[in-house]
Amino acid sequence: MGSGYRQPFKNPVVEWIDSRMPVFTLMQKEYGVFPVPRNFNYFWNFGAIAGVMLVVMIATGIVLAMHYTAHVDYAFDSVERIMRDVNGGWLIRYLHMNGASFFFIAVYIHIFRGMYYGSYKKPRELLWILGVLIFLLMMATAFMGYVLPWGQMSYWGATVITNLFSAIPLVGDSIVSWLWGGFSVDNPTLNRFFALHYLMPFVIFAVVFLHVWALHVPGSNNPLGIEPQTEKDTLSFHPYYTVKDTFGLMVFLLIFAAFVFYAPDYLGHPDNYTPANPLVTPAHIVPEWYFLPFYAMLRAITFNIGIPGTEIVFITAKLGGVIAMFGSILLWFVLPWLDTHPVRSARFRPLYRLFFLILIAVFALLGYIGSQSADAHWGPVPLSLLGLACTGYYYAFFLGILPWLSRYEKAKALPSSIHEAVLKVKAPAAIVILAVLCLASPSARAAGDAVHPPAQHWSFNGPFGTFDRASLQRGLKVYREVCSACHSLDRVHYRNLEALGYDEAQVKAIAAEYTVTDGPNDEGEMFERPARPSDPFKAPFMNENAAKFANNGALPPDLSLIVKARHNGPDYVSGILTGYEPAPEGHELLPGQNWNKYMPGHVIAMAPPLLDGGVAYEDGSPETVEQYSHDVVNFLTWAADPYLEERKRLGISVLIFLAVFAGLMYAVKRRLWSDIH
Amino acid sequence: MTADIKHEGGTRRDFLQLTAGAFGVVGAASVAWPLVNSLNPAKDTLALSTTEIDLAPVQLGQSITVMWRGKPVFIRHRTPEEIQKAQDVDVSALNDKEPDSQRVQKPEWLVVVGICTHLGCVPVGQKTTEERGEYGGWFCPCHGSEYDTSGRIRKGPAPKNLAVPPYEFLTDTLIKIG
Numbered sequence A: 001m002g003s004g005y006r007q008p009f010k011n012p013v014v015e016w017i018d019s020r021m022p023v024f025t026l027m028q029k030e031y032g033v034f035p036v037p038r039n040f041n042y043f044w045n046f047g048a049i050a051g052v053m054l055v056v057m058i059a060t061g062i063v064l065a066m067h068y069t070a071h072v073d074y075a076f077d078s079v080e081r082i083m084r085d086v087n088g089g090w091l092i093r094y095l096h097m098n099g100a101s102f103f104f105i106a107v108y109i110h111i112f113r114g115m116y117y118g119s120y121k122k123p124r125e126l127l128w129i130l131g132v133l134i135f136l137l138m139m140a141t142a143f144m145g146y147v148l149p150w151g152q153m154s155y156w157g158a159t160v161i162t163n164l165f166s167a168i169p170l171v172g173d174s175i176v177s178w179l180w181g182g183f184s185v186d187n188p189t190l191n192r193f194f195a196l197h198y199l200m201p202f203v204i205f206a207v208v209f210l211h212v213w214a215l216h217v218p219g220s221n222n223p224l225g226i227e228p229q230t231e232k233d234t235l236s237f238h239p240y241y242t243v244k245d246t247f248g249l250m251v252f253l254l255i256f257a258a259f260v261f262y263a264p265d266y267l268g269h270p271d272n273y274t275p276a277n278p279l280v281t282p283a284h285i286v287p288e289w290y291f292l293p294f295y296a297m298l299r300a301i302t303f304n305i306g307i308p309g310t311e312i313v314f315i316t317a318k319l320g321g322v323i324a325m326f327g328s329i330l331l332w333f334v335l336p337w338l339d340t341h342p343v344r345s346a347r348f349r350p351l352y353r354l355f356f357l358i359l360i361a362v363f364a365l366l367g368y369i370g371s372q373s374a375d376a377h378w379g380p381v382p383l384s385l386l387g388l389a390c391t392g393y394y395y396a397f398f399l400g401i402l403p404w405l406s407r408y409e410k411a412k413a414l415p416s417s418i419h420e421a422v423l424k425v426k427a428p429a430a431i432v433i434l435a436v437l438c439l440a441s442p443s444a445r446a447a448g449d450a451v452h453p454p455a456q457h458w459s460f461n462g463p464f465g466t467f468d469r470a471s472l473q474r475g476l477k478v479y480r481e482v483c484s485a486c487h488s489l490d491r492v493h494y495r496n497l498e499a500l501g502y503d504e505a506q507v508k509a510i511a512a513e514y515t516v517t518d519g520p521n522d523e524g525e526m527f528e529r530p531a532r533p534s535d536p537f538k539a540p541f542m543n544e545n546a547a548k549f550a551n552n553g554a555l556p557p558d559l560s561l562i563v564k565a566r567h568n569g570p571d572y573v574s575g576i577l578t579g580y581e582p583a584p585e586g587h588e589l590l591p592g593q594n595w596n597k598y599m600p601g602h603v604i605a606m607a608p609p610l611l612d613g614g615v616a617y618e619d620g621s622p623e624t625v626e627q628y629s630h631d632v633v634n635f636l637t638w639a640a641d642p643y644l645e646e647r648k649r650l651g652i653s654v655l656i657f658l659a660v661f662a663g664l665m666y667a668v669k670r671r672l673w674s675d676i677h
Numbered sequence B: 001m002t003a004d005i006k007h008e009g010g011t012r013r014d015f016l017q018l019t020a021g022a023f024g025v026v027g028a029a030s031v032a033w034p035l036v037n038s039l040n041p042a043k044d045t046l047a048l049s050t051t052e053i054d055l056a057p058v059q060l061g062q063s064i065t066v067m068w069r070g071k072p073v074f075i076r077h078r079t080p081e082e083i084q085k086a087q088d089v090d091v092s093a094l095n096d097k098e099p100d101s102q103r104v105q106k107p108e109w110l111v112v113v114g115i116c117t118h119l120g121c122v123p124v125g126q127k128t129t130e131e132r133g134e135y136g137g138w139f140c141p142c143h144g145s146e147y148d149t150s151g152r153i154r155k156g157p158a159p160k161n162l163a164v165p166p167y168e169f170l171t172d173t174l175i176k177i178g
């Protein structure tokens, strides 16, 4: 690296450093004048974009780690503290949460681009293998990161995925208990996952370095898949591709920001806003969207593999699923030897192109299947059967079609050189891949026979949404006079009520209406005192068991996050509050049960809480069940998402900034490239 | 002659290098092992806790869930029909062949670890109002495994029956798990 001839730099400081350690010469060589094929399309942006996302994840992650507590009793609370009390914490966490998804989007496009244009072929096999390794490391890191907030999905996702290893014959169970450090996913598991989640990104960083190194030896592939021959075929990396990459990056960040500020929880799962509970598995467990295709392959194998008609089983269904899932990625490692066709780019291989595009569609379909419940149907077709067919195609593509095409496919004539080829961007392929990736990411919706509550108009909806302060105050009144008899609101403090339009004195007065237990004092006794603004809302019961005992064994959930913890939270909560009906003919209700048309399963322990006229309003608003439920849902939405207004306001500025930046970069790029074309 | 000496020297050098290499490997492995082993369950986790449960309040047909070693244990007070159903099954047709008599100490009390043997979810069916699947036992919502009234796997991807934890009856209605 850098010994031998060196061009002196003009700047004396740079020269002083460079003559002792030629990093500037190295940078100049690898990123400045580095020759790059001149015919990249925009798919070649995603490597750089993925690199930037890695840096975004590491930067936000380090800060989050400074506020996070890796202990089963505090993890969920510490994350909520980040969302509510740490300065700008909600933004950092939403960047990290959505950043993971966008990192995967960039990497998936990058991988499929490599497959489409044959970038894995000689002499770039090692480059490709390092890339697959990065992808595997990313999957492990993302999985462990998802466990850290210690919500229901964290816990059950961790349980299901670690249990995969129990499928290994003989040693499986010992491996699982070694992974857990116990007999179930528990505190030791959370601790080691946190340690590893912090470590892995740096390992990824190191492998990315090797990946780039391995790229800079043979240089980049290009959409034609033929090697550059003369200087006419290449451009220097800077400024041509630095400018083009920056433009692409800005467009990507624009979409990223739109999610962070306007749909931050869309790619996540509402169940993860409920703290982990080892006794209750959520009705519908799904991994994050980027794992769904692989998850579908895991579930596709539901039968033992053995000698038919006998009792002999070689591979149990469970092991079969695990093999199908891990094997699907391991195949990528040997891709350069499965596809040995001399022509790289799918542009000149019509058959390969066709089969590959089908593969992408199948992959997306697998993603959809993975998001649905195990017994879902498409008309008369059980989705698991479709999943099996898709898994079959996936394997057939790599193990059958590719080797076969390698031998028999006749390629179209290749152009003699890059600069002679007519450069047109193949838009269709681009559109197919993008559309497919969008399709692949619908978050799963819980199944259930409940009627969906009607969508209502909420003042906080939309990009400019704000809370209606008067409604918030009325909602607080409804909560205090009705809901708070059974439901706690642990994560909201009296001091937070200033956001509802109360001044300091009013907040003090509201707090002082409650008596809380404090202590021990100097004599070691607990004592009672009026609540202060810094206290959290007083809970109706001493602890969960007391709450259960007072409610026929049903635990009234804490309401701080209820709106976020349900799909279409505001409509759902308001639907439950107004959806009481007499049970239809033929349904027996036990004592203490009620019928609610919007409750999944319809049976609910909570008695109808609201009655017309039950809460007195001072501002003349109608004292009806509808109005009460509307107000209290407004209040609970604020309780779950106190920074909603700030988030939306900030989002506008960020989007405008990025849009202008992207426009500028596009103009710069046009100028720069005008004399090239 | 010279060649022989060379050869002998070569062998000796090979031997020394191999031995040194072996020492290196053994040394590295013995340093690595404590690190790896430290991740296994710690002593406090291992301290096999036992739980005693009074079954007197559990009505016929009811089930309760108790925690043991951080796992839920299902105890079902089976009705005569449920017992009958569990015993009538043709054992040779099962995936995991176990007669009901091997899975219970007293037929009216079924005690099983409430963890699906597929990938570890907690099946539903403890309450009579919950989905119990075709065989009247438990239903796993995660990937659709169904268990019968003896906790045996009957349908779906799970390979084994719900595990029976070690337990003993201290009196007729007092049970000690673990």
Ligand code: FES
Residues within 6 Å of the ligand: B116, B117, B118, B119, B120, B121, B140, B141, B142, B143, B144, B145, B156, B157, B158
């Ligand atoms: S964990 Fe129960 S069916 Fe998969």
